[in-house]
Amino acid sequence: MKIVIVGAGEVGSHLAKLLSREEQDIILVDDDQGRLSTIDANYNLMTLRGSPTSFNVLKSAGVESCDLFIAVTPDETRNVIACSMAKSIGAQRTVARIDNYEFLDMHNREFFTRIGVNALIYPEYLAAQEIITALNRSWVRHWFELHDGEIILVGVKLRENARIVGMQLKEFAMVEHNFHVSAIKRHHETIIPRGDDRICENDILYFTTTRDHVDELLEICGKVHKRIRKVLIMGGSRIAVRLAALAGDTYKIKIIESNLEKCRRLPEKCPDCDIVYGDARDIDVLREEGI
Template identity: 30%
Template sequence: MSIFDKLVNITHKGLKIIIIGGGKIGSTLADKLTLEGNDITVIDNDPDVVEELSATLDIRGIHGNGSSYTTLMDAGIESADLLIAVTASDELNLLCCALAKKVGNCASIARVRNPDYSEELSYLRDRLDISLIINPELEVAREITRLLHFPSAISVNSFARGSVDIIKFKIPAENILDNLTISEFQHRYKFNLLICVVERNGVLTIPDGDFCLRSGDIISFISTPKVAYSFFKKIHLESRKVNSAIIVGGGKTSYYLAKSLMQSGISVKIIEQDEARCTELSSLLPESLIIVNGNGTEESLLMQENLSQTGALIPLTGIDEENILLTLYALRIAPNIKAVTKVNRTNFSSVINELDLGSVVYPRHLVAEIIVKYVRAKKNSLGSNIETLYYMYDERVEALEFNISSNSDFLNIPLKNLKLKKRLLIASITRNGRAIIPGGDDVLKLGDSVIIVTTNKGYSELNDIFEG
């Protein structure tokens, strides 16, 4: 690195990242990662995409083939820290990553979504020396499976290898939580849980003891899955597992989802329009699965397939509008049905939020969470490593998990004596596999994993949460 580079880099904290493919996920990543202060170069083979992206984001756009040596050199692969390949083709993505390793010796992330490779991902990763392989469809399927296990929840985010969850739900009308302050609630029920965030009329609050809950509030609490289960029982929210599901659309996500739902004993129907795809699915998936060839947006077909008696409807067509309409229709004819809607685009998200769809899954966010977490962790190799990142409440809240793996001066000091930044909450400390909801006298220790809920953005290590 020359003196010149150093001059320019004085104020520079971010990573140099090359993103290949400026599609839905590529552009979301470019947007998020630029805002976190990284240097982004996007390569795409469509000049219009490059033009559009470089006019709207503070990035450098290059028109070309991302797997070509010349293009990669032009994008500065030699000094890059990370390459993310998210083109439409799995093979191209893998090739780009392999090349990145050989040419620039930089870390790489590939999107690979073909089910043919899904069993071999870790083999591919090791062999090709790729840091991370992500499969958005598989992530979506996992997320939906998790939601079907907690049907009353709008969303479930797991931390510390599943030992703690942050669960979001809406307080129904005339619930016993209505008109209860947080301290009364703690006093009366003595659950080992903590209410982290409350959204009322679009306003987010990190509540204190005097905060009064109302029906209609959307609240997130943190606890172990077991406590959450008994809590839902206590407040009379249905929490029995769903036992049957209809999936509309037979894409890759449906394949992964059907497989994982059937493994957990849920009976699944897939409605798919394309006959060839139906045949294919039928040969790929076990026989107990019902595959229906027909248009899933026809009311008569849905009736025929007994929608009103089904536990869950999961519209996974490629068209957001269809998915949303299907959910609205299902909730109308069967108010107790659990619907999980997949929304690909993030435009008009404020309108979608007002629709009361229940659980909504944004594949883009799921991928962004994983990659942004990876980038933040890579940015600093200090003592506390970021382990998990979730965007909550339409990206207005971040929930982060840190592992304390080396000594720091904030350890072993009671939390009430530490100066924390505003608008953040230490939600839970996991020590030796046990989750603690922390009070003022608790301390942080070496080896703990700490969960932070905050409306501030961009924390990449535990030190960031302290004042000064």
């Protein structure tokens, strides 16, 4: 697959590195040669210096024949314009990083499709969703929903109290029929398991199952579901604001912010949260807030 990525910041560089390891045909575009040079020297991909909103630069990157065009510069307007230009040149599918939650409204979806943007990424929204998933399922390390939630992939770390520790996978399969162990992460190694592989303490097992059987994993893995009611957030970042908007009516949320001006603005953005002015690195502040 030919993929053009615009923006060599943290998000763009991370994407380029991941996709290059999968032997995809990657071209990374940025107008800062310094950011490009570091990546170009260490990864199997091509780089191009230039503006993402230049037709000449996009054509030089081969956008007219790319399968996927991803714009992840810090400027959402630039990203949207770049995607629109890439689509007009011939890119099959375009993705733009945005910072405005309003853009995700379904009523606005037709507008972005019309101008050539196939998908939008709002990193702070995705991060907030991940945090909510972790709060709702405190016993899970990883949670992925496939095929519109019909299949669930759950990553669970096993402790010594898990009854399946010490079993070979073929023994586990003979007893349990509602789960499939898709992978085992042991230390820094990912194992694609076979029947003779043995389940060990501290392994992270990735189970594939359906939603109806997820709760059965609690007993198998020796886990206990703990309901979380109170959440303390250190720093009034955009992720914190988005998390408060999504989950403020479910959890009692308190935000500690050390910037006085930002602290004064937070009550307007997070009306259902307690806002505290202070340094979250100060142990006395944390003790005062009941940590």
